[in-house]
Amino acid sequence: MANIISDETIEYVGILAKLELSEEEKEQAKKDMGSMLDYIDKLNELDTSAVEPMSHVFPVHNIFREDVVVNGDDRENILKNAPEQKDGSFEVPKTVE
Amino acid sequence: MSKQYETVIGLEVHVELATKTKIFCSCSTEFGGAPNTHTCPVCTGMPGSLPVLNKQVVEYAIAVGLATNCTITQNCKFDRKNYFYPDNPQNYQISQLYLPICRNGSVEIETEEGKKSIGIHEIHMEEDAGKLIHDDWDDCSLVDFNRSGVPLIEIVSEPDMRSAEEVIAYLEKLRMIIQYLGASDCKLNEGSMRADVNLSVRELGAEEFGTRTEMKNLNSFKAIARAIESERERQIDLLESGEEVIQETRRWDDTKEYSYAMRSKEDAQDYRYFPDPDLVPVVISDEWLEEVRKRQPELRDEKMARYAKEYEIPEYDISIITSSKHLADIFEETVAICNNPKKVSNWLMVETMRLLKEHDMEPEDIRFSPANLAKLIELAESKVINSSVAKEVFEKVFDEDINPEEYVEKHGLKAVNDEGALRATIEKIVEANPQSVEDYRNGKKKAIGFLVGQTMKEMKGKADPGMINQILTDILEG
């Protein structure tokens, strides 16, 4: 494997993804990520300098919606998705800035 | 000699667009609804929901871009900005990083040294987040997603400003342009316009920029000015004592006039942007661009020039009246009815401004109709009511948009223009106040004021002060 993922990197990626990994999982993730990067390196061998970067698979553009209110108050149903609710709101663990 | 420092400021301005619906779903953007009553699976980030772009958002963004001399990116797209926070239900915000809709613009501001051009690096479209309310009782936070998905444009300036005055002039200019376009009401105090200040200091004459900080939570022009002054001082103090400025985001507390660092280093800001696969590219054809260009309304600079030509009102009045699109609209509509620009201007400049100040309101908050102001002006000009009654009635127009004709009729406020009746009253007053009469005749001309006052009181404020004066002088001198 050409790409070696360091402990710091896996730690950092874990923080960004809000994941807590066990030592075993970390080792496995390091291996997986290394081989993914190897594959990207392989792709990078292709000369794509003359190719427009593609962000969508379909050659479609300009899908718009007119500015008209269609949705009404559907709070009751929306809040069914909340793990906890209070006073018409989603209740979450306390956040402090 | 102590070192001289220069402040370098760039601004990130978020503006809430005045669309009826959110940027990616058909929920209402109306302000003040009960929590989560303007939500759907899209703006609460439910799995499987798909965003569909509101065309009006693109049109407003193009309009602002054109009015700020930007190049419009005719092939633009949306990207995901990834971060975790409970007000962001998708765990990413849809924004534009790689191909923002507008680039390389500028606006001109007036400074003490003359005109100055402030560069606009880019303008991009994005969605607003939800609102978090902290519940101390239950030690939890409550999320209201009514604002989630409300369309924003973020206007990123170049670091071209050097003082709080320039920053405020730039913000005023942006606000004016955007209000005139009808793209937003741009109220800082209500959050429909928000400015983050990027500031660094460097020794005067230095080529390199210093390390900058970003200041958030600035809700008024005054707060912005204070925050800039405070941050400039803080950075200079650090440099003077041999310390370094740390690149960080700081939150301004306007009541304490102090800022503090918001995020620790552990929360690295690594947003891992990538193109949003749920949204197809936006292609803006030449024809579409031309359509928007043709629809651009008269902006402030053009309006000022036209007023100077069309109406005989002072330049100062023109600058005040056109400083708010809403005020300018009221002016034009009222003049269209009563055809008296000078008087309309006076009522707006004097009484309206006084009442706005008294109520701590902005011109945008004016709710009276041009028709009622026009009626009031006609009543005053034709002397149906005297000037002090007119002011009194205007307050009612200002507060409740009453119909002045009906109000004057109902409360019996018509001026007494019957000279005979007035003369009889004055004679009675003169007779009852021999001391004042004697004072007047002995050269104390001021004594007439008391007699005018007494007469006005007797007439319940409805007489014409000029007429009272005239009759009184007649009698006293006679």
Ligand SMILES: [Zn+2]
């Ligand atoms: Zn929605």
